[in-house]
Amino acid sequence: xxxxxxxxxxxxxxxxxxxxxxxxxxxxxxxxxxxxxxxxxxxxxxxxxxxxxxxxxxxxxxxxxxxxxxxxxxxxxxxxxxxxxxxxxxxxxxxxxxxxxxxxxxxxxxxxxxxxxxxxxxxxxxxxxxxxxxxxxxxxxxxxxxxxxxxxxxxxxxxxxxxxxxxxxxxxxxxxxxxxxxxxxxxxxxxxxxxxxxxxxxxxxxxxxxxxxxxxxxxxxxxxxxxxxxxxxxxxxxxxxxxxxxxxxxxxxxxxxxxxxxxxxxxxxxxxxxxxxxxxxxxxxxxx
Numbered sequence: 631x632x633x634x635x636x637x638x639x640x641x642x643x644x645x646x647x648x649x650x651x652x653x654x655x656x657x658x659x660x661x662x663x664x665x666x667x668x669x670x671x672x673x674x675x676x677x678x679x680x681x682x683x684x685x686x687x688x689x690x691x692x693x694x695x696x697x698x699x700x701x702x703x704x705x706x707x708x709x710x711x712x713x714x715x716x717x718x719x720x721x722x723x724x725x726x727x728x729x730x731x732x733x734x735x736x737x738x739x740x741x742x743x744x745x746x747x748x749x750x751x752x753x754x755x756x757x758x759x760x761x762x763x764x765x766x767x768x769x770x771x772x773x774x775x776x777x778x779x780x781x782x783x784x785x786x787x788x789x790x791x792x793x794x795x796x797x798x799x800x801x802x803x804x805x806x807x808x809x810x811x812x813x814x815x816x817x818x819x820x821x822x823x824x825x826x827x828x829x830x831x832x833x834x835x836x837x838x839x840x841x842x843x844x845x846x847x848x849x850x851x852x853x854x855x856x857x858x859x860x861x862x863x864x865x866x867x868x869x870x871x872x873x874x875x876x877x878x879x880x881x882x883x884x885x886x887x888x889x890x891x892x893x894x895x896x897x898x899x900x901x902x903x904x905x906x907x908x909x910x911x912x913x914x915x916x917x918x
Contacts, residue, residue, distance in 0.1 A: 656895065663888035670881055679885035683893070691865035693893075699782050699867060700851035703789035708843045710790065711797035712835070716827070718798070719805045733795045740792060744859045747788045751776040777860050782867075784860040789850050797842040804838040805831075844905040848898045868894060 664675035683689055718729055735743070749755050758773035767773055777784035808831070816826040854869035861867055866874075868890060875887035 659888050659891055659895075662885055663892045665885045667885065670884075672885070679889040680893075683886050683889045688865055688871070689868075692868045692871050695782060695861075695865050696851055696857075696868040696894075699785050699789070699857065700847045703786050703793065703850045704843050704847040706786070707790045707793040707846060708797055708839060710794045711801055711842075712832075712839065714794060714798040715801035715805055715835075716831075718802055733799055735792060736795050736799075738792070740788070740853070741855055741859070743792055744788050744856050747784050747791075747860060748777055751784055751787065752778075778862050780862055780865075782857070782861060785856055785867075788856055788860060789846070793846045793850075797839070797846065800838050800842045801835055804835055808834055840905055844901055848901055851901075852894050852898060 661675070663679055664677065665672045665679050666675045714732065718725065718732065750757055752758070753771050753773045753775065755773075755777075758767070758770040761767045761773055762770050776787070812830050812834070813826045816830045817823070821829070852869055854867070854873045857867035857870050858873065861870060872887050872890035872894065875883045875890065878884075878887075
């Protein structure tokens with residue numbers, strides 16, 4: 631028995647349990663999105679919930695906002711994470727302390743971070759009051775709108791603050807497995823520091839960067855609690871719309887909530903398919 635087979639057999643019970651729960655929940659949600667809810671007298675599946683969601687006036691705006699939040703957060707977090715990982719790869723005095731501070735906020739829940747953003751960056755928050763006390767603005771209400779704003783700046787700030795160390799630590803682990811000799815060879819052949827990074831180091835980091843970025847995008851696209859706290863009232867992110875429909879006292883709206891959840895899941899699955907298409911060919915080339 632090979633090591634791979636042994637590991638697979640050891641993981642099989644956990645995979646069956648987690649996979650069974652996931653597939654059962656997904657299947658139940660799919661049935662209810664087709665308006666199959668016998669408890670409510672709905673026993674003939676149809677696509678009317680999807681039609682109602684897609685035809686609703688605010689759906690496209692909410693979908694666009696969710697894609698904006700997830701896309702911008704992922705791009706900024708990935709860029710800062712690459713820079714942070716490259717810098718932390720170096721040896722310098724105090725590196726251990728800086729590395730500890732860099733990963734410290736991984737222990738902070740997203741909700742706590744969102745409340746912190748609200749208290750710091752809102753027009754009644756600490757920064758607005760400090761700017762008013764310093765005479766930079768005439769009143770706290772003159773502070774730039776960074777929370778509950780149409781551009782979702784507060785939400786993006788929260789995701790970037792939280793996800794930079796997540797991506798950065800993955801890249802740092804990859805960097806520690808890459809020999810500095812690759813860059814040294816490029817430099818010895820006349821490449822600049824930027825060219826060695828762009829053409830040698832970055833391609834070697836891409837599989838880990840793409841995988842971590844895909845996870846961050848999927849999370850930012852599907853999470854509802856941060857947009858619920860920091861987002862504007864209109865338009866609302868798509869997960870917030872699904873949450874409001876699900877918690878509505880009118881149970882007739884429940885199939886639409888499931889339909890929106892299935893749309894979010896479908897987009898997440900599409901993201902994973904794109905990641906597999908981007909990552910697997912590069913791994914195959916590396917193996918060859």
